[in-house]
Amino acid sequence: MFPENSKQREDYFYQKVLNGEFEAKWVDIVKVIDGHELKIQVMEDALKVDGVRINVSANLSQKFADLFDASLPTPMMADLMYLEAVRKADPAPRSISSSVDSMIKHSEEVSRRLGPGSGLRGTVGKHWVLSKSLETSPGRACNYGWHFTGSSYQGITGTSASGAAKLGVQLRVIQGPGTAHDAEHSDYSQICQLISQGCWVDGIEKRFSDLLRDPQLAGLVSHQGPLAIDRQPGTKKTNELYVMFPEVIVV
Numbered sequence: 621m622f623p624e625n626s627k628q629r630e631d632y633f634y635q636k637v638l639n640g641e642f643e644a645k646w647v648d649i650v651k652v653i654d655g656h657e658l659k660i661q662v663m664e665d666a667l668k669v670d671g672v673r674i675n676v677s678a679n680l681s682q683k684f685a686d687l688f689d690a691s692l693p694t695p696m697m698a699d700l701m702y703l704e705a706v707r708k709a710d711p712a713p714r715s716i717s718s719s720v721d722s723m724i725k726h727s728e729e730v731s732r733r734l735g736p737g738s739g740l741r742g743t744v745g746k747h748w749v750l751s752k753s754l755e756t757s758p759g760r761a762c763n764y765g766w767h768f769t770g771s772s773y774q775g776i777t778g779t780s781a782s783g784a785a786k787l788g789v790q791l792r793v794i795q796g797p798g799t800a801h802d803a804e805h806s807d808y809s810q811i812c813q814l815i816s817q818g819c820w821v822d823g824i825e826k827r828f829s830d831l832l833r834d835p836q837l838a839g840l841v842s843h844q845g846p847l848a849i850d851r852q853p854g855t856k857k858t859n860e861l862y863v864m865f866p867e868v869i870v871v
Contacts, residue, residue: 622670622720626806629720630680636669637687637863643668644688644865646816647740649704653787658840659820660828662693662701666744666811673727675718676812678748678761679803682852687863690814691750691828692852695764695797696783696843697815698747702767703789706739711766711773711794714808722808743767745811746795750832752844754853757799761852763810766794783843803854 623629636642646661666673667684676684678692685691693701702708712729714722730744746765753762767781769791776794784791817828821837829850831841838846851857 622672622723624720626677626718629675630677630806633669633674633676634680634683637667637684640863640866641669642866643671646865649700649740651700651704651787653840656837656840657820657822660697660841661816661818662697662740663690663813663815664739665741666813668727672724673730673744673811675723675806675808675810676748677804677806677810678763678801678852679855680806681748681810681812681814682803682855683858684812685814685851686855686857687861688814688865689817689862691817691832691850692748693813693815694750694783694832694842694844694847695781696786697841698749698765699767699781699784699789699791700787701740701813702742702781703784703787703791704740705742707734707737707741709733709741709743711743711768713766713774713794716807718807726808744813746809747813748810748852749797750842750847750849750851751797752847753797753799754849755847759802759854760799761801761803761805762797762799763801764793764795764797766809768792768794786839786843803852 645664647664749764751762778792778794779796781791
């Protein structure tokens, strides 16, 4: 059983990942943006431990990104992940809670809505993202997501998806980019679905973090242009410690 205490629970998740006891898989997205072909790898689904899509703080999400040689998405990349998903689910909001029970029930509901099958999934929760707002909001984290189509969802109008318009699509989210939470906040809706640092522009290998800062190429991954911040502020980087995704052998 997962620890009920949030700090102990995150420590449990981190140790599980270090031990290779987790579920995650990279899938490719190839998209032509601003005349360039961008190829990125994203997590097929939210990170799972013991079969459950785990809740993470922005701090823990960044720690996992460091372990996986990955990055938090930008809002535009979160939009792209939803648009390219082959298995889609409507948002699954419930009463705000950081309890283990709420985390498990949310994960179960997302699985029910997605149905069986493989391929990139969305929306499976809300993302911690990299945004210009972090440059002017010390000590905060930025969350974003719960994509839906149409003018409203369950009476919630939400807001226009930040990067979808740049991708030529009209899309809405319940949670626009917001900095109401600090980097230690977690609740049932905040999941971990990351972008691999390894990516390609017109067949040339790049690093996602380098693209974020590149004045000429940042527009491929961020609707806000170049970002001065390429990781969650305040999260200490653990150098030379990496974890590969576990291989799943189907007999």
